[in-house]
Amino acid sequence: MTRDLLSPAHTGCLQDFSSRYTRTCRLDAEQVQSLLYVLGTTLKANLNRSAPPKTKYFSVKCTDNVQYIISPLPQASSYLSPVRLKDNSVLLITMKEASTQENDNKLSVWYYAANKKVLDKAILHLTAVDISLDVDADRDGFVEKNNPNKNAWKWGPRGHGAVVLVNCDSETLYRRKPDYKRERILKSSDVKDMSPMVLRTKGPPKLPEGYKLVLHISQSDGENIRVFITSGERYPLVLNSEVLSKEIPYLGTDEIMFYVEGVSFPDKDFDGLVHINLSLLEPIGEGIPETPIFTDTVVFRVAPWIMTPNTLEPVEVFVCSTKDNYKFLSSMQSLVDRCGYKLNICYEYMNRGDRWMQDELEFGYIDSPHHSFPVVLDSPRNGKLDDFPYDVLLGPDFGYVTRVPSRKDVSSLDSFGNLEVSPPVTVNGKHYPLGRIIIGVAFPTASKGRNMTKMVQNFLWAQTVQEPIALYSDWLEVGHVDEFMSFVPAKDRKGFRLLLASPDAGYKLFKNLQNDGHGDAMLFEEIPDQDSISVNEILDDKQLQAENNYVQSCIDWNRDVLKRELGLDDEDIIDLPILFKLLEYRGQYRAAAYYPDMVNLIVLGRNLGIPKPFGPQVNGVCALEQEMVSLMGNLGLTCTFIDDFASYHKLLGEVHCGSNVRRAPFDFKWWNIEM
Structure with a gap:
């Protein structure tokens, strides 16, 4: 093992020779060389290769701005005298400061015969520059x-x-x-x-x-x-x-x-x-x-595109105005005004009758140390709202991104009611400070099921910072995860609760009503042109119960996945009493909500906008609303029930499907995630 010797005239500068960029240079005893040197680098010259025949010794001289090391290390007694030339003798050269003019520094190597007679010398004129791309x-x-x-x-x-x-x-x-x-x-x-x-x-x-x-x-x-x-x-x-x-x-x-x-x-x-x-x-x-x-x-x-969960502060709310949703629009305006946020209404000349604001787009943002701004992800569904994200939202400090797969690959699962994100979670010691994206797909064994298109899935996975979770949602007629789950803020435990639709909870509530003598209480009584039905009739319908047993098994499958992938306990989950029914289309049976689906809600801080379920009336109070108020009240959340029956529910959607919320970004910076 050899050691490097620092020239005694330049001691204390050994660290200057440890640069990551070393460049081989030539010495020429026959002509003067001019060389451009970049500060922070090291020049390496093979002394034996440039030495005249019969050279046995060499010495080095240089101006004050030049530093050098001789390798291998000469004997200590040779510091001030010619050094014996070896086959592997190397000169490492650096400079301390940038030059003020061309060729203002010099290094010379003198070559000696065995009797110390000078045979020749190689002269190197040096110009030092400092170059840094920062x-x-x-x-x-x-x-x-x-x-x-x-x-x-x-x-x-x-x-x-x-x-x-x-x-x-x-x-x-x-x-x-x-x-x-x-x-x-x-x-x-x-x-x-x-x-x-x-x-x-x-x-x-x-x-x-x-x-x-x-x-x-x-x-x-x-x-x-x-x-x-x-x-x-x-x-x-x-x-x-x-x-x-x-x-x-x-x-x-x-x-x-x-x-x-x-x-x-x-x-x-x-x-x-x-x-x-x-x-x-x-x-x-x-x-x-x-x-x-x-x-x-x-x-x-x-910078990745980042989604924002329900637990972040709202900035503005978006809904559509259609010829038949005045009552819904009025209720949303009242709720948003009361909460102190801004309501943006997309009118019919732009939406062309398409009311599904949630399905068309997803709000997110991009962030860097010097700047950030919101970015809307436009879904590939290409409904009549298709122009809205580009023609209305895209603008100064409001970005736009989309993925455009082949039309034959696009299904209902590519609408963004099927795209959600959890609040921050820790799973088996791994922290997800920006939460995890949630999408719905076909059951793993399904041969003809619908899936979110691969192009959109690839985009979501590639963002890295919100590792996606795939749930089973193809059992639903529309096929969106927001039909059976949502997140609401909480002040305890993990800072939120997962809400899950639960037919079991629905049947439990109805059986309790029956046991308490309210079996004749009617659902849908307040809805014009809608047949009402009693609690007893629902409980006597064995086909409906079988269908809901199937739905519950599908939700339970997803419950287990969410518990595992989000690190949740049963205490972090609230079951909402919601029944479903199976609809048949071309031989396929898929589920839809039997009455307005209360899990499909909008979260505005501590206020919730919930589909009015029109459940059984007991002493003038809807039993389903009362249960929801009790469950959410325990979390300090306020419930506002919105009538969306005719304008959304009958079209297989609810409040969340018909609205969208842009939220403030996370305080946490994505580049600080521990990967």
Whole structure:
């Protein structure tokens, strides 16, 4: 094992030779060499290869800005005298400061014969430059100088690596489209949606003749990001999928600001990581390609799209206005006003009679250390509401993303009543601080079941930070998870409760009513043109009970999955008394709610908007409402019952299906997740 010897004139600088970038250079005894050196790197010269014949010894001289190490270590007595040349003698060279002019530093190697007679010398003229491509690698909102971890990504609060947003909002409403689809930056405000990247240089006023700085990316990275440069008040495009490399001016001691823009979200074939490289090219000769002598690399991770659970604070509520939902709309307006939020109404000229606001879109957001904004995920259902997310929501600081599978692959399960997210949970010691996405699919053994399209599932899985859970929802006529489950906030335990529809709880409530002498109490009495039915008649209907036994088994399957995947105990779950019925279509039997499905509710802080169930009246009070008020009141939640029977329930939907809520983002930063 050899040891390195630091020249005695430059002791105390051994750490300067441990750089990650070592470059081999040539010494030439026949002509003076000029070399460009980049601070922080190490030059390595093989002394034996450049020595004249019969050389036995050598010595090194240099100017004050130059440092060197001789390897292997000479004898201590040789510090001030010529050193014996060995087959593996190597000179490691660094410099302390950037040059002020070209060739202002020098190193010379003197070669000696056995009698210490000088045979020749190799002279190296050196120009030192400091070059650093910098990003916000420590994720504090500021671009620091030459972070040692800027070329790698690590999750967690002690992690590193820069973040870039997909620039999917639209700074202008004229000819609206996501900004990343525009050829140029239309407004200077658009750069706030991008990540800053700084080229810092220090050295002589210009590089030696023929040297170049080139910014470059790979073809795959070019499909996922774009890079702009600041030029006065303009921001010319530098790199994209068509231009993978670009010469960048060297300005001496100065800085150049770039802005990096995400073009694609993480997906099946893109893990979210992108690399940007800055290389210094050295000329060899006329007609000969330049060679890279130094490359600085930075890494970005594209910010994922993040969903928001019911436990986060609402910002605004969205509903549709149709020719038959005035009563529903009036109740929603009253509830939202009372809660102090904003109600946005999509009128018929835009919704064209499509009332299912929940099914058309899902609200989420993207976040970076320097900026964040909401992003709507547009479902592939392509109903008559299809234009609403793009034509109305997309705008300044409001992004848009969608996935467009083949129409033949799209089913009811691709509507976003079938897309939910849990509050934060801890499962077997693993923390999910942003919760877990929940989707509904076909039963694992089903050969002809409906599924959420693979393209949408791939997108959701690729976001990484809210690992999805697949539930069995194909047993439902519509097939959405929001038909049998929801989350509400709670001040104890895990901070929430999971609400599950439960036919067993429904039959238990009705049997108690019968035992208490209320078997003649009627459901649906208050609904015009709707046949009412008594508690006794429901309990006597054996076919209905068999159908609900089947439904309960389907919900119990999902209950077990949710307990396992969300780390829940039975005390974290509340069973709501809801009955179902089976509907037949083309030989397939699937379930729908028998009366308005109270689990399909809207959560506005501590206030709940619940489908009015029109249950059996006992002493002038609906027994189903009374049970719901009791269960939710124990959590400190207030219940408001909304009549959606004619305008939603009879069309196989409820309050949640007909509304949507944009919520405030998490305080927790996604890059701090421990992976």
